[in-house]
Amino acid sequence: MPAGFHPRAERSLEATMKGAMKIPRLDLSIGILLALFVFFTHALSPVSQPYDSRWTIHTATSLLHQGNFDLDEYLPLLEADGFYHIECVFPDGSRIRRIRKASDCAGGHFYHFYPLGVPVMTAPIVASLEIGLHAMQPGLGDWADRHLRSPIQKPFFRGDLIASSRMTELLTASFLIALTAGLFYWLSREWLPRPSSALLALLFAFGSPAWSTGSRALWMHGFSMLLLTLGLLLLRTGRRGGIWPWIAAGTVFCFAVFVRPTNLVPLAMVGLWILWRYRERTAWFALGGAPVFLLFASIHLSVYHALIPAYSRVHRADEAGLSFGPHVPEALLGNLVSPSRGLLVFLPLVLFSGAGLVLWWRSRENRDWAVLLFAIIVAHYLLISCYEDWYGGHGYGPRYFADITPLLLLPLAACLAKLWRARWAIPFALCAAISIFMHSQGAWCDACMRWDSEPREIRESTWRLWDWKEPMFLRGLRPAHTAAPGASPEEPAPRHSK
DSSP states (O other), X not given: OOTTOOHHHHHHXXXXXHHHHOOOHHHXXXXXHHHHHHHHHHHHOOOOOOSTTTTHHHHHHHHHHTSSSOOGGXXXXXXXXXXXXXXXXXXXXXXXXXXXXXXXXXXXXXXXSSOTHHHHHHHHHHHHHHHHHHHTTTHHHHHHHHHOOOTTHHHHHTTOTTTTHHHHHHHHHHHHHHHHHHHHHHXXXXXXXXXXXXXXXXXXXXXXXXXXXXXTSOOHHHHHHHXXXXXXXXXXXHTTSOSHHHHHHHHHHHHHHTTOGGGHHHHHHHHHHHHHXXXXXXXXXXXXXXXXXXXXXXXXXXXXXXSSOGGGSSSOTTSOOBOOSTHHHHHHHHHHHOTTTOHHHHOTTHHHHHHHHHHHHHSTTTHHHHHHHHHHXXXXXXXXXXXXXXXXXXXXSSGGGGGGHHHHHTTHHHHHTSOOOHHHHHHHHHHHHHHHHHHHHHHHXXXXXXXXXXXXXXXXXXXXXXXXXXXXXXXXXXXXXOOOOOOOOOOOOOOEEO
């Protein structure tokens, strides 16, 4: 048994846990209402970004109906899309990262390049949609045929989630952010009264990458936001007693790593924090994570013949990776102040988050919490700055910070809990307004999203990351330069790699 286990004491802690996990009925109602509001507003925001995520619905559907992760049954669609972010894995574990034609993969299987944790989490949502839409046929499909014109909406209401994968992604991603907003409200109630908690949840939903990135497609970022928020909520619950919150937290933080490899930082920091502050709970946290590691280790071995898939490796064939190269100084600065990628430019509210961390540091009750959040934020910042493609390719704003958005904004609770003078309230309101405007452009401005490729592909014109004359968030408010669009960089020739 883990250290510190005493049956009578544990039964007492279990009773305490049940009380701690009980959410007041009014808070439950407010959280649900906030989630519904966020879902509908995000789902109705027109911009969608199904770039790297475009095969997520297909992979989830394959998992549900074929019992595997390969996309062989969608070969005509893969060919039509130029095998975008598809890799071929052969029975001996060798692989081709860049596929030119189907014959390149003779004897192998086609897989989406990105982590398998995403389709695993998506599959239950896809299954629910399939069951619900199937139950409403043929009436719903007939209604769509009569009243809808969109070639994406019609197949969705007929229950064809593959033909309407773009819409399915948008709805699913909006649901994830809505759920996260509700959890974020419950988490912030630890420090704030209901109105302030609701305000903070809305700032998360509309004044952060949750709106401009998380709900625009099934990127990994939305899943990270959900899992990290849930993990923090479980840690707060565990501080009040009980073992199950610690076990569940271990499961959640470990699962987050297989959704987004950078979540190894929160997992490691939380593990060290528990070892420091709640040493007797360390074994329970590890117990919760162990089955997740074993599950994905077995999946990776069966699919890739390796414990770590190519996407999660430090150095990757034909892809940018991690290094301490000459890009790091520019990345450290650009991730903060680049006019089209900087965190402080797109989310000035984090300035008040810094003040909130100081307030928590000065508070004996929340000092360890401040240490945990500060350590995760700084380590994440250093990690993404070591990434050779630090600006994130095609995306809106500080996309690589999107995963830890809940951690970036949670310290605002310390500021909102203080009695505010007008001289502080006015700058806070101004930063909030700027943040909301910035991320509204990512959700509503199509021209802003074309900034990465017009007038020239961003990978061929990285100087534009520093151009204050035409930052991406202003693209919708004034005409773009009329230079001819540049072609995308030539992709490397396909080759096998172990």
